[in-house]
Amino acid sequence: AQSVTQLDSQVPVFEEAPVELRCNYSSSVSVYLFWYVQYPNQGLQLLLKYLSGSTLVKGINGFEAEFNKSQTSFHLRKPSVHISDTAEYFCALRQTGAQKLVFGQGTRLTINP
C-alpha cells in the first residue's frame, strides 16, 4: 500500500518570507511525486513533478521541491511568498505503472501582509 503524509495542516507566514511545506510518502515500489495547488472553489493545478533524474525540481510561480529517497520526502519550498500564494497545497504520488494518484491531506498556506 502507498500513502502520503503532509505534516502540517496549516502554515501561516508573512508576505516575502520563505516557506516550506512538508511531504513524506510511503510506497513499496518506485513512485512519481507531484505537488498541486488548489485555489478556493477551483480545480487542481500542477506546480511541479518529480519523475526521475535531478532531485531538485523547479516548478511554476517560483516553487521548487527536493526529492529525498532516503528520507522518503518531497518538501516544497519558495524563497519569498506573495499574498497570491494563499491556497491549499496537495502532495501526491503515483506508483510507476499505475494510473491512480494518491493525495496527502493538504496544507493550507495563509500569507499575512
Place this chain on the structure above:
Amino acid sequence: DAMVIQNPRYQVTQFGKPVTLSCSQTLNHNVMYWYQQKSSQAPKLLFHYYDKDFNNEADTPDNFQSRRPNTSFCFLDIRSPGLGDAAMYLCATSSGQGTETQYFGPGTRLLVL
C-alpha cells in the same frame, strides 16, 4: 484555451434525485478520471476510464456510475444522492502513457438538499 471543462460548476439536487455531472476535454487524452473531494479533505479517486475500459475503485459506492460515450466526454451519474454525497467532484485526464501528468478541470460543487 480550456483543456478540461466541467459543467455545471455548481449543482443543487434533492435527496434521492438522480443527478449527472459532465466533463469534456480538448486534449484527446486516453484516460479520464473522476475524483470526489469533500470539504477540507484530499481528492479521492472514484473510478477512471482508460479508453473504453472502466476501472472502479474498490471502495466506490454502487450509487456512483460513469459513462464515457466518446474520447472527449465522460459523465458521473449519482443514482440516489444522499446528504453525504455533497462534495466537489473533479474530473481529470491524462495521456495514459509513461510519466504523464493528470490535468484537472475546475470541478463541480454538488449540494444535496
